[in-house]
Amino acid sequence: MSLSDIRQSADDRMGKSIESLKANLGKIRTGRAHAGILDHVLVEYYGSPVPVSQVASVSVIDARTLSVQVWEKTMAQAVDRAIRESDLGLNPISMGDNIRVPMPALTEERRRDLTKVVRGEGEDSKIAIRNLRREANETLKKLLKDKELSEDDERRGQDEIQKLTDRYVADIEKLVTQKEAEIMTV
Known part of the structure; x- marks a missing residue:
């Protein structure tokens, strides 16, 4: 060598x-919305834990709100539950196959x-x-x-x-x- x-x-x-x-x-969340914040949130998908990004598209609506568009309607409830139960302290709002995730102020x-x-x-x-x-x-x-x-x-x-x-x-x-x-x- x-x-x-x-x-x-x-x-x-x-x-x-x-x-x-x-x-x-x-x-580490800063109070501002960014799509990468949900990268480590795992969703139960047909018996296997997978990242949210593999079952939905995550986009930023504004500085304090994320939009999670689920690809399969049946997965909306599982994605909502996974985000809610994550250690991020987020409270998602379900609207059919679209989930809004407001970022609370720190x-x-x-x-x-x-x-x-x-x-x-x-x-x-x-x-x-x-x-x-x-x-x-x-x-x-x-x-x-x-x-x-x-x-x-x-x-x-x-x-x-x-x-x-x-x-x-x-x-x-x-x-x-x-x-x-x-x-x-x-």
Whole structure:
């Protein structure tokens, strides 16, 4: 394994950590309607739990209302129940095969709680990035020990991995700050 392979592997894996953070932050609701908020809600569909997006189309009507258009009329009640029982605190309104989901306004206390959740997600991602840095550095040290890498190359590799880590940690900070600002705006 070469220095560039180690760097590329660390870069790819750190990038996946950022994507995971973005997905997790997208699930945290801000009081504004967006179609992705129902992505993790599972509906019982002929005995199998499936995401709402596989049995209905979800669209945004306005800033505080989602529309869920069920493809099979028989599934409307199951989709309604799944949204109601989810941990999102939503109260859908059924109208035949169309379900309206109004987004309740967030209280100040709930907004503060959500910012703590966002910070926790950010911290988890930073820990993941640091663990990837440690793994890459251990690989470099192993190559040095096995005489496959010179000390200068090992040092250069550690510096590159550290710069990579710093860049991704800064990206995490930026994402967390943006999400906190989004949550705290009324």
